[in-house]
Amino acid sequence: MSMFITFEGPEGSGKSTVMQAVAPRLERPLITTREPGGIRISEAIRDLLLSDDYSMDARTEALLFAASRRQHLVEKVQPALDAGQIVLCDRFIDSSLAYQGYARGIGVEEIMSVNQFAIENYMPDLTLYLKVPPEIGLARIMDNQRETNRLDNESLAFHQRVYDGYNDLADTYERIVTIDATRPIDEVIEDAYQVIIKKLG
Numbered sequence: 001m002s003m004f005i006t007f008e009g010p011e012g013s014g015k016s017t018v019m020q021a022v023a024p025r026l027e028r029p030l031i032t033t034r035e036p037g038g039i040r041i042s043e044a045i046r047d048l049l050l051s052d053d054y055s056m057d058a059r060t061e062a063l064l065f066a067a068s069r070r071q072h073l074v075e076k077v078q079p080a081l082d083a084g085q086i087v088l089c090d091r092f093i094d095s096s097l098a099y100q101g102y103a104r105g106i107g108v109e110e111i112m113s114v115n116q117f118a119i120e121n122y123m124p125d126l127t128l129y130l131k132v133p134p135e136i137g138l139a140r141i142m143d144n145q146r147e148t149n150r151l152d153n154e155s156l157a158f159h160q161r162v163y164d165g166y167n168d169l170a171d172t173y174e175r176i177v178t179i180d181a182t183r184p185i186d187e188v189i190e191d192a193y194q195v196i197i198k199k200l201g
């Protein structure tokens with residue numbers, strides 16, 4: 001049975017770690033992928049978006065994310081779903097709503113309409129929101145000396161707005177399940193696994 005599952009949350013919330021840990025445990029046909037990226041055009045757009053070499057208008061940024069999302073969806077996500085696979089995707093529409101809609105201040109309605117043009121009716125069936133306050137997420141990526149990108153380098157106030165935005169979205173949409181990602185990683189992985197298994201039925 002196909003199912004479109006997305007992982008959301010700020011940088012350092014554990015999206016990549018949890019997704020990679022849960023995938024093999026599901027023991028079903030699935031693909032894992034990420035946004036922005038996952039395919040050639042979208043990885044090229046990702047490089048533009050995350051590079052420190054450019055500064056860009058907030059709406060340009062929102063459109064590039066949506067363009068990247070569109071191509072990734074038609075080239076990779078839709079075919080996998082059509083083939084009956086589970087798709088686990090690191091970030092999707094809620095990232096745009098939180099980062100561009102809330103944190104950049106464009107507004108959720110505006111970002112939603114651009115994204116509806118991009119994705120038509122392909123909304124996730126289930127979204128795991130890994131909830132951590134921005135100080136904790138940012139400290140994790142600094143501790144692990146992972147390379148930071150243009151968005152990571154925004155102010156703490158920006159990341160606080162991303163966090164508030166995600167919390168609002170989680171209150172609004174039934175498909176979003178919130179997981180307390182401040183706990184030890186094994187517990188977060190176990191919770192995520194249980195939520196997915198329950199949804200798969």
Ligand SMILES: Nc1ncnc2c1ncn2[C@@H]1O[C@H](COP(=O)(O)OP(=O)(O)O)[C@@H](O)[C@H]1O
Nearest residue numbers: 011012013014015016017140144181183184185
């Ligand atoms: N619950 C957790 N407790 C402690 N460290 C964590 C936890 N979740 C993730 N980490 C660490 O934080 C860093 C960022 O995790 P990652 O999965 O890359 O987050 P994301 O993909 O959301 O940015 C990694 O070094 C990871 O090991």
Ligand SMILES: [Mg+2]
Nearest residue numbers: 015016017090
């Ligand atoms: Mg990641």
